[in-house]
Amino acid sequence: MYHLVKSLYLHATSKEEYSILLLGLDNAGKTTLLEQIKALFSPHLHPKLNTVPTVGQNVSTVDLPDIYLKIWDVGGQHSLRGLWQSYYSSCHAIVFVIDSTDVGDGDIEHLSNAQDVVEEQGRLDECRLVLESILQNGETEGVPLLVLANKQDREDCVEVVRIKEGLVRKIVEGEKGGSVRDSRVLPLSALTGTGVKEAVDWLCSRVKWNKEARPPALR
């Protein structure tokens, strides 16, 4: 009886908390995005946009009307990527942030071994390898994936549709069991804030849809 009353009380007074993991190469814009998400839901807060490379992690909990989002922003430098997998089993969604000005034409089919072509392709191949390794890890199986084509405010950016068709679709479709993962590619300018709300809306709906597979914490 005590346990029943306690669980009813907890349900009446608690909110579900979902963990969101921000990943991507260094300089992609993860910390800038976290600052904008925090500012979007705390209007008195000014986003700190003069970021420095993250060594370790930043974490913030955003209080939405119906749920909490606990957002983990981890450093993207090569030497820090080994730490990412320790977050996989407890996250409810993964956001992969891409610098759309540093992926050449955005199509992995155009990757070649010729050095001049490699240089023109920016960090496209690095992006592909890193995203593939995230999706191939068994602990991320079935976890919703949001890919954000960031820095869309810059004139030299690759359009979101090219990143979607040339990079993300090819990786997600090539994934073992990829069809069971919910995924989406959206445009973003973390610097100006354009696209932040749409990204958060998508995440909220997908973590709730996937809650039987990955139940939230109650707080």
Ligand SMILES: Nc1nc2c(ncn2[C@@H]2O[C@H](COP(=O)(O)OP(=O)(O)OP(=O)(O)O)[C@@H](O)[C@H]2O)c(=O)[nH]1
């Ligand atoms: N023009 C433009 N610049 C951006 C945007 N988002 C981030 N930046 C810039 O890109 C640089 C890196 O941004 P961060 O948010 O620190 O990148 P990060 O992904 O957290 O990098 P690590 O912590 O090293 O993994 C900064 O100079 C940002 O101002 C954007 O949407 N547009």
Ligand SMILES: [Mg+2]
């Ligand atoms: Mg950072």
